Amino acid sequence: MIICTKKMDYPLGTQCQRVQKQVMKVNAEKERASLWCMKALASRGCVDAVSQQMASHPQYLESFLRTQHYILHMDGPLPLQYRHYIAIMAAARHHCGYLVSLHSAQFLRVGGDPLWLQGLEAVPPRLQHLDQLNKVLAHQPWLTARSHIQALLKTGEQCWSLAELVQAVVLLAHCHSLCSFVFGSGTDPDPVPLPRAPNGTPPGYCLCDAANGNVSVPPPLTTPSEHTPRRRRSLDSSCEIVCLKERIKKSQEEKERRGERLLHTQTLQHTDVEDKEEMIYSADPSRFITDPDFGYQEFARREEEHFQVFRVQDYSWEDHGFSLVNRLYSDIGHLLDDRFRSVTALPSSHGPDLKRAIWNYIHCMLGIRYDDYDYGEVNQLLEKDLKLYIKSVACYPDATKTPLCPLPWAPLKPSERIHVNLLIMEARLQAELLYALRAITQYMIA
Numbered sequence: 001m002i003i004c005t006k007k008m009d010y011p012l013g014t015q016c017q018r019v020q021k022q023v024m025k026v027n028a029e030k031e032r033a034s035l036w037c038m039k040a041l042a043s044r045g046c047v048d049a050v051s052q053q054m055a056s057h058p059q060y061l062e063s064f065l066r067t068q069h070y071i072l073h074m075d076g077p078l079p080l081q082y083r084h085y086i087a088i089m090a091a092a093r094h095h096c097g098y099l100v101s102l103h104s105a106q107f108l109r110v111g112g113d114p115l116w117l118q119g120l121e122a123v124p125p126r127l128q129h130l131d132q133l134n135k136v137l138a139h140q141p142w143l144t145a146r147s148h149i150q151a152l153l154k155t156g157e158q159c160w161s162l163a164e165l166v167q168a169v170v171l172l173a174h175c176h177s178l179c180s181f182v183f184g185s186g187t188d189p190d191p192v193p194l195p196r197a198p199n200g201t202p203p204g205y206c207l208c209d210a211a212n213g214n215v216s217v218p219p220p221l222t223t224p225s226e227h228t229p230r231r232r233r234s235l236d237s238s239c240e241i242v243c244l245k246e247r248i249k250k251s252q253e254e255k256e257r258r259g260e261r262l263l264h265t266q267t268l269q270h271t272d273v274e275d276k277e278e279m280i281y282s283a284d285p286s287r288f289i290t291d292p293d294f295g296y297q298e299f300a301r302r303e304e305e306h307f308q309v310f311r312v313q314d315y316s317w318e319d320h321g322f323s324l325v326n327r328l329y330s331d332i333g334h335l336l337d338d339r340f341r342s343v344t345a346l347p348s349s350h351g352p353d354l355k356r357a358i359w360n361y362i363h364c365m366l367g368i369r370y371d372d373y374d375y376g377e378v379n380q381l382l383e384k385d386l387k388l389y390i391k392s393v394a395c396y397p398d399a400t401k402t403p404l405c406p407l408p409w410a411p412l413k414p415s416e417r418i419h420v421n422l423l424i425m426e427a428r429l430q431a432e433l434l435y436a437l438r439a440i441t442q443y444m445i446a
Helices: 002-042 049-054 058-073 080-092 097-109 114-118 125-129 131-139 146-153 162-184 207-211 238-242 245-258 272-281 317-328 332-345 351-365 376-381 384-395 414-445
Strands: none
Touching: 049 058, 049 162, 049 414, 058 080, 058 162, 058 332, 080 097, 080 114, 080 125, 080 131, 080 162, 097 114, 097 162, 125 131, 131 146, 131 162, 131 414, 146 162, 146 414, 162 317, 162 332, 162 384, 162 414, 317 332, 317 414, 332 351, 332 414, 351 376, 351 384, 351 414, 384 414
8 A cells, every 4th residue: 555655646646747837937937028028128228108007017008009000000900090089089078188199190191191280170071971980989878889890981082991891890988998097197197298208209218117016106207219120010109299200201311411310319309390399298188079068977777778788698708798809800809818818817916706806896987787786795805995096096096087086095005006007007998899899790680
């Protein structure tokens, strides 16, 4: 018996060692992947304020940036200038000056018409037609109906293709939810565009500082790395605000003439052209908004027949939304799914029940219900002040209308606070996508 036991222990111990080695290998790969993402951003010399906040969760940040880069820069049915203008329209619904300024700069960088930045009345009719869907998804997504999709896909010169509309929907939902994170994390506490720093470069700092946990350190001024290829950039840092077309043109001519790279050392003079373009960047987000009084309202009670509760058992992300969006906009479903999984997998000292309560509470406020969930847990796990904070960030983050009450958990570490805001952002993103994709499905089968 003793000999038999020893013979059994040996292979068991070997198996445990193999499992441990495999786990170590997986963890090492994750660390290398996160480090790769950090180095890629740090190489630019600066980082945008959103990534700066998310850097305390590098694995999620990598997933977020990969998705954002794909939506804004990689191959897709929409031209680049359309993508950034749609982002401007989405951010403007919440008066998010930070994102409006950022995408206005990138809109010009990719060759967008500066006249479009004067307001919605200056853009092609097909973009104007998207405003109604933008408004509904931003504030009352349960109103999204097949009629909205049908109006955009109708035959005519200014109609949308189904593939274009799906990418536009993903962009709208992405930017709406990102506004919640921007206001919730304090990235844009005031609904006005970012001021220009004395040397022409908005604030930013090396992502390595954030990776080391120095997320509360005031960011120093940095110089943008302008030799980075355009298509390799994700939602670039706030340094993009000063990358004006005239400046780039002059810098390129200077390099060709002298054969040297002077972008990191030269002092650029402010020209009249730059002053005019700076005024465009500082434009009031309200010029991209129609019906400004339209906003979030309490979802109607279940007994009211006009509004029907969205039941996940009838239409879910896993069983319906993922396959549809992935078929019409290649690979985006996998990227979005990775974001949802990454945020729920983040370690938390409060346990999975609280994360699920936050997620389901947000969906409930937006009219989405889970039949297999006991909503009594929401009141048990979420304090009143926390529920008020979640509702403010998720439903009306616009600081011009409702003062954002602070996150009530004073003892929380900065990374935990960011985690709460990430959960809010991703839950809202999925909710908007569910409503929009269901409406698209209804249109396709009608």
